[in-house]
Amino acid sequence: MTPPAPDGLSPDGLPPGPAARLTPNATPPETADGAPDDAWMDALPQAVLLARAGLVTRVNASAARLWGVPQERALGRPVLEVVRRHTLETLLERDGELELEVTGRTLRCAATRSGDQGALIVEDVTEHRRREAELREATAVLSHEFRTPVAALRGVLEALEYDMPRDLSQNFVRQGLQETERLARLVEDLAVGFRPTRARTLPLAEAFTRAERLLSADLHARGAAVSFGADHLVRADPDKLLQVLLNLIENALKYGPAGQRVEVVTAERGTWVEVSVLDRGTPIPDTENLFRAHTRGRAATGQGSGMGLYIVRSIVQGWGGQAWAERRGDANAFCFTLPGVGGLGL
Template identity: 85%
Template sequence: MWMDALPQAVILTRDGAVTRVNAAAARLWGVTQDRAVGRPVLEVVRRHTLEALLERGGELELEVSGRTLRCTATRDGADGALIVEDVTDHRRREAELREATAVLSHEFRTPVAALRGVLEALEYDMPPELSQNFVRQGLQETERLARLVEDLAVGFRPTRARTLALAEAFTRAERLLAPELLARQAALSFGTDYLVRADPDKLLQVLLNLVENALKYGPAGRPVDVQTAGRGTWVEVCVLDDGAPLSDTDGLFRAHTRGAAATGQGSGMGLYIVRSIVQGWGGQAWAERRDNRNAFCFTLPGVGGLGS
């Protein structure tokens, strides 16, 4: 029968008793079609919510064993029909889209701020060499924005991994963070250089997020140190600040989560983005208390040579 070809579960009823179930409904409720016919609706669907829905008609969503079911009921006198569709994958894609939008919004913020600073600087007369330096910075951030736009179509996996020296990422991060370092009167230091395998822009995003957090939540005027160490075939990078001890450090890496000391506006996505990027290249990201300082750490693939 044509009903058995439908992916949705369908139950037909009359006067509260089942007259027909299709193959999908038989699988969903674990009952054979022959045994379902003639039985009260409640004995088949085993949920008063669905029995009531059939009586009044309408639509609702149910969470059943980790699945999201969209249930639609119609009535025509004594006859009724219940259609149940598994929309779990659809809801998951919607959640991923919302998450991707939040991630993109967060990632766009840094290059946009950098470009604004470059354009503001270029409004003033300055030596040609300095002006050219600002133009180069602007072009570099424009390229970064272009790559982020491409990520709209291909997701957030680090697809442009190459071998680079950590010092390359450190230099870019220090330049972009210069205004914040000056405002906080904080010094930024970096550890031993290593050759690593990573997407340079993703690595920069991780560093910016961690150092910006250290500057925001650590005491003004206190240094922020980026320490490095070899861990077998991996390289460990830790950003240390003198902020107050943190509780539930693992929870800080969840989406839309902010620490107890967080003030002002924020998406709560920074550390979630850090962990997502790091896990994308197979590494780990965590926070711990180290030598009476907060340490936010991550690992990335090392390459034999520099620093080894």
């Protein structure tokens, strides 16, 4: 079945026309043995339309899919009957480039002419534009979030220029180290989506041990504890998996009750392994919105970029999994899945 054309247009919506409308120029050029010599055009991901004197002489396979018009039906038709947009017809007549938003997609269109012959090339750049937007967003967050720790570090260094009691200077040094750690975490959070993936098979216990070691100081300071569920073999980038665990456990420590035990629960879900981080905090309304960029929960206090759960979901979706939050009994559960590679027999 031919897929529907953009903007609600029906497939093969051309009016019937006599074969006499085809002109000698409406057939593609042939090689000496009579075979088309431009079959390579059908392998192009861009939609390509060739025209002469306002009539279509060739559309490749991508163009046929884009406009919902079989290639043979397009030959000899006026350009407007095929593209069904005056904007594109005018572009082909005048040359140039433009971008169109069509049914949620961004299309980059370019046209060129030589005499009465013209070519229209249309490329779907939706994914490219989405990545550009994410990069701009990450850059904006970087600029905003770095100001506070940089200003704090400047204040610490300025204070250390003066003679002061040793205990006071050590306190400033501790503050500086804390701000340095915060800067390092910001860099990790903002760069994680741009690092190449180095997936390997590993036991979840390996990631759990690394997370517990890195969180030990925070756990001690809060009088809290964390427990981990059963081990499973999984396939993931160890550093990105660690980043997900750290973000979720730190959130549980921040927003759950003081001195609580954070539980990390695991379960097999077919060929996937589900990991859930549970805290005993108050119920969270509209959990789906928490995974959007620059969004924080209503109970959030202090400084934060609102990017933590957005980064978690981005990483998890990168390996094909899902990330979500739900209420389980008296606990908030922040969950994600990752590819499993069989049980460990533990």
